[in-house]
Amino acid sequence: MRRGVVIPAAGVGKRLGGETPKQFVEVGGETILARAVGVFERNDRIDEIVAVVSRSRVEETQTTLRRGGFRKVVAVVEGGSERHESVRNGVAALSLADDDLVAVHDAARPLLPAETLDRALDAAEDTGGAVVCLRARDTLMKSVGAEISHPNRRDFFYVQTPQIFRRGDLLRAFAQAAERGETPTDESSMMNAFGATFALVEGSPLNFKVTSPEDLLLLRALLAYGVTNP
Numbered sequence: 442m443r444r445g446v447v448i449p450a451a452g453v454g455k456r457l458g459g460e461t462p463k464q465f466v467e468v469g470g471e472t473i474l475a476r477a478v479g480v481f482e483r484n485d486r487i488d489e490i491v492a493v494v495s496r497s498r499v500e501e502t503q504t505t506l507r508r509g510g511f512r513k514v515v516a517v518v519e520g521g522s523e524r525h526e527s528v529r530n531g532v533a534a535l536s537l538a539d540d541d542l543v544a545v546h547d548a549a550r551p552l553l554p555a556e557t558l559d560r561a562l563d564a565a566e567d568t569g570g571a572v573v574c575l576r577a578r579d580t581l582m583k584s585v586g587a588e589i590s591h592p593n594r595r596d597f598f599y600v601q602t603p604q605i606f607r608r609g610d611l612l613r614a615f616a617q618a619a620e621r622g623e624t625p626t627d628e629s630s631m632m633n634a635f636g637a638t639f640a641l642v643e644g645s646p647l648n649f650k651v652t653s654p655e656d657l658l659l660l661r662a663l664l665a666y667g668v669t670n671p
């Protein structure tokens with residue numbers, strides 16, 4: 442069985458402010474995207490990596506990743522206006538068979554711990570799918586109009602990435618979503634609607650998505666403190 446990775450990085454990342462999308466911000470001499478790619482480059486079980494970026498960033502990303510010595514990157518391809526289009530383009534660029542596994546990982550999560558990735562790969566090999574997520578820790582409150590309720594936090598998870606599925610299942614689910622005119626925000630929701638089963642794998646608070654200026658500050662502080670990918 443072979444294992445490929447798609448790293449969607451074609452988003453515009455407006456929430457961070459500034460001109461540069463978050464995944465292209467340099468932190469400690471390396472872009473956030475390159476840091477995310479590095480986690481998979483260093484894992485012996487990963488065979489191929491595809492990065493998906495906006496058209497204007499294709500060349501620059503190819504150069505950066507080549508200079509970074511990432512030998513598993515087989516392609517840098519253009520993304521779409523929606524995340525699922527970007528991921529679909531990335532999956533198409535991997536030279537994998539239908540039974541091989543594809544891990545989709547947000548470019549904006551540069552501190553994915555190596556051991557979380559290994560557990561997710563184990564689970565996907567056992568069950569055909571794995572989604573890394575974090576159990577809700579705080580009390581949850583739902584507020585809709587004037588109505589307030591407190592759902593049981595034991596039932597809730599924050600969905601992270603990687604999300605790992607068989608290539609064939611992913612492609613069939615993309616086709617079904619397109620037929621139905623759906624625009625899934627991540628693969629877990631799409632695969633659930635498709636009827637696929639997958640394991641939930643406990644993630645890490647370090648695997649946060651760099652979204653706001655505070656997240657960027659946190660990332661810089663963690664790197665300065667010597668935290669990389671435990």
Ligand code: C5P
Pocket residue numbers: 448449450451452453464493520521522523524525527528547548549650
């Ligand atoms: O917007 P959000 O933070 O949920 O995006 C998650 C990941 O998907 C980011 O790494 C972003 O660059 C990527 N993305 C993409 N193509 C889009 C939108 C988002 O590759 N059209």
